[in-house]
Amino acid sequence: xxxxxxxxxxxxxxxxxxxxxxxxxxxxxxxxxxIRPIPLKRLDVVTGKSEIIDVPCGATLDSKCPPCAKRNKxxxxxxxxxxWHLDAEPTITPDEANxxxxxxxxxxxxxxAQRETAEKAGxxxxxxxxxxxxxxxxxxxxxxxxxVLGRTASKRSRSTKRRQDAPDLPKRKMTNTxxxxxxxxxxxxxxxxxxxxxxxxxxxxxxxxxxxxxxxxYDYRRAARDALHFSKLVDRFVQNLRRVAGYDVQxxxxxxxxxxxxxHLHMAIRGTLPRAEIKQIAAATYHQVWWPQAxxxxxxxxxxxxxxxxxxxxxxxxxxxxxxWDQALDALDEDAEPLHVIRFGEQVDVQGVLAGTPDADxxxxxxxxxxxxxxxDALDGGQAQQQHAARMLxxxxxxxxxxxxxxxxxxxxxxxxxxxxxHPGRCRGKAHKPEHLGYAGRRILVSRxxxxxxxxxxxxxxxxxxxxxxxxxxxxxxxxxxxxRPVPAGDANVPPLAVRLLRSVHERQRWRAHLRDLEAxxxxxxxxxxxxxxxxx
Ligand SMILES: [Zn+2]
Ligand SMILES: [Zn+2]
Numbered sequence: 414x415x416x417x418x419x420x421x422x423x424x425x426x427x428x429x430x431x432x433x434x435x436x437x438x439x440x441x442x443x444x445x446x447x448i449r450p451i452p453l454k455r456l457d458v459v460t461g462k463s464e465i466i467d468v469p470c471g472a473t474l475d476s477k478c479p480p481c482a483k484r485n486k487x488x489x490x491x492x493x494x495x496x497w498h499l500d501a502e503p504t505i506t507p508d509e510a511n512x513x514x515x516x517x518x519x520x521x522x523x524x525x526a527q528r529e530t531a532e533k534a535g536x537x538x539x540x541x542x543x544x545x546x547x548x549x550x551x552x553x554x555x556x557x558x559x560x561v562l563g564r565t566a567s568k569r570s571r572s573t574k575r576r577q578d579a580p581d582l583p584k585r586k587m588t589n590t591x592x593x594x595x596x597x598x599x600x601x602x603x604x605x606x607x608x609x610x611x612x613x614x615x616x617x618x619x620x621x622x623x624x625x626x627x628x629x630x631y632d633y634r635r636a637a638r639d640a641l642h643f644s645k646l647v648d649r650f651v652q653n654l655r656r657v658a659g660y661d662v663q664x665x666x667x668x669x670x671x672x673x674x675x676x677h678l679h680m681a682i683r684g685t686l687p688r689a690e691i692k693q694i695a696a697a698t699y700h701q702v703w704w705p706q707a708x709x710x711x712x713x714x715x716x717x718x719x720x721x722x723x724x725x726x727x728x729x730x731x732x733x734x735x736x737x738w739d740q741a742l743d744a745l746d747e748d749a750e751p752l753h754v755i756r757f758g759e760q761v762d763v764q765g766v767l768a769g770t771p772d773a774d775x776x777x778x779x780x781x782x783x784x785x786x787x788x789x790d791a792l793d794g795g796q797a798q799q800q801h802a803a804r805m806l807x808x809x810x811x812x813x814x815x816x817x818x819x820x821x822x823x824x825x826x827x828x829x830x831x832x833x834x835x836h837p838g839r840c841r842g843k844a845h846k847p848e849h850l851g852y853a854g855r856r857i858l859v860s861r862x863x864x865x866x867x868x869x870x871x872x873x874x875x876x877x878x879x880x881x882x883x884x885x886x887x888x889x890x891x892x893x894x895x896x897x898r899p900v901p902a903g904d905a906n907v908p909p910l911a912v913r914l915l916r917s918v919h920e921r922q923r924w925r926a927h928l929r930d931l932e933a934x935x936x937x938x939x940x941x942x943x944x945x946x947x948x949x950x
C-alpha cells in the first residue's frame with residue numbers, strides 16, 4: 414500500500430459516512446426531542462442563579478421540526494375532543510398571563526427591536542420576520558387573544574363594509590348559548606349530535622391525479638386568488654352559520670391541502686343543523702375582496718416605478734407620484750367591482766356525529782391527519798403535479814398577497830407602508846412560497862368558546878399526567894420566580910446545537926429508564942405510558 418493510498422482511504426471513508434450531526438438529529442427525532450430548540454436565559458430570582466434553558470421550538474405549521482409538529486398534533490387532537498360534545502357552557506375567563514405567555518411576549522418584543530435595528534441598517538429581515546410570525550402564532554396558541562401590538566392598523570370603516578351584501582338566508586332568533594340541541598331517545602337516553610363538515614373550493618378545470626388535464630384552460634388566476642383569500646371565506650361561513658343556527662356555534666377546523674393543491678376545510682361543529690341548511694349556507698356564502706384592480710399591468714421589466722425619499726414611488730416616465738394604498742382604496746367608487754369574489758364549490762360534505770362513537774374518533778383523526786404537512790406537501794403525483802405546482806407558483810408570483818405586497822407597484826399603486834427597494838415578483842410573504850401555495854393563514858381554527866381550555870392548558874394537563882406516572886409531584890411554580898430573557902445569536906454561553914441535542918436525548922433516556930423502573934415495580938401497569946413521555950416532555 415502506498416503512502417498516497419493511505420491518505421486517500423480515510424477521506425473516502427469519511428465521505429461515505431453520514432455526517433455525525435445528521436445522525437444526531439435523527440436520534441433526537443427518534444426520542445421526540447425538539448431539533449430546533451430556542452435557547453433562553455432563565456434567571457431564578459430566589460437563588461439568583463441564571464442558566465440557559467432550551468425551549469422546544471413548538472413548530473406548528475411546518476415540518477421542519479417533526480418532533481414538535483407531532484407533539485402539537487397530539488395536543489390538537491385532545492383539544493378537538495374536549496370541546497366537540499360539551500354538555501355545559503364553557504366558562505371563559507381570561508387567565509392571568511402565565512410564565513410561558515410572559516416570556517413569549519418579552520421575547521417577541523426583543524425580536525421586534527432587533528428587526529427594527531436590522532431594517533434601519535438596511536439588512537435582510539426575512540429571518541426575523543419569520544420568527545415574529547411564528548411567535549405571534551405561539552402567543553395566540555398560548556391562550557392570549559389578538560396580537561401584542563394591539564390593533565395598530567387604522568380600521569377603514571368606509572363603504573367596504575356595507576358592500577359585503579348579506580346573503581339571502583333564513584335567520585333564527587339568537588339564543589345565548591354555545592351548546593347544540595339534544596334529543597331524547599326511546600330508551601330514555603339523551604343524544605348530543607354534532608356535525609363534521611367538509612368545504613371545498615370550486616373547480617378551476619378538470620384534474621386527474623392532482624394535475625389539470627388541460628393546463629392551458631385551468632384557471633390559475635382564480636385558484637391563486639381563492640387560496641389567498643380562503644380564510645376570509647371561512648370567516649363569512651361561520652358568521653352565516655351562526656345567524657342561521659340562532660346560537661353561538663363553536664367549531665374546531667383544519668385547513669388542509671387537496672391533491673389539486675387547493676386548500677379545503679374540515680370542521681367539527683358543536684350542535685347540529687339540518688344537512689340541507691348547511692348546504693344552503695355554503696352555497697350562499699361569498700366574500701368580496703375590495704382591493705384596487707390587479708389585472709392591468711402598468712409596470713414591468715425595466716419600466717419600474719422609482720423611489721424618491723420623502724415622496725414615495727413615481728412613474729419613471731412622467732415623474733407623477735403613484736397613488737398610495739389609501740388613495741387607491743378611496744378611488745373605489747360605487748360603481749367599482751371587487752377585485753375578486755370567492756365562494757365555495759358545490760362539493761359540500763355534511764356528516765352527523767354522535768358523542769363518544771367511533772365515528773367521532775375517526776373524524777378527529779381525520780382533522781389532524783395532515784397537520785404536520787404544509788399545503789405544498791400534498792405533492793406526490795409525480796411530474797404532472799410538480800408542473801402544476803410550478804404553474805400555481807407562477808400565478809401567485811405577481812398576485813398581491815396583502816396591502817403591503819410589493820406586487821402593487823406592477824399595477825401602478827404604492828403598497829401600504831411603501832419603502833425603498835420594493836420589487837414586484839419578489840415579495841417575501843408566506844403566501845408566495847412553495848410550501849404555502851397562496852394560503853398563509855393558520856392551519857387550525859378554533860372558536861373562542863370551543864372548550865374550557867387553551868392549548869397551553871392542554872399541554873399542562875399532559876405534563877401533569879406524565880409527572881404523576883413518574884411518581885413526582887407537579888408543583889405549581891411561583892409565576893414570579895423566573896425571569897426569562899432571549900439569548901442573543903452567537904452568545905458564547907450557548908453550547909453548540911449538537912451538544913444541546915445530545916443533552917436532551919440523554920435526559921429523555923434517563924426519564925424513560927426511570928419510568929421503566931417504576932413499571933417493573935408496579936407490574937401489570939399500562940406500558941403505553943412510555944410513549945407519552947416523548948410527547949409531554
Ligand atoms: Zn421543535
Ligand atoms: Zn406578497
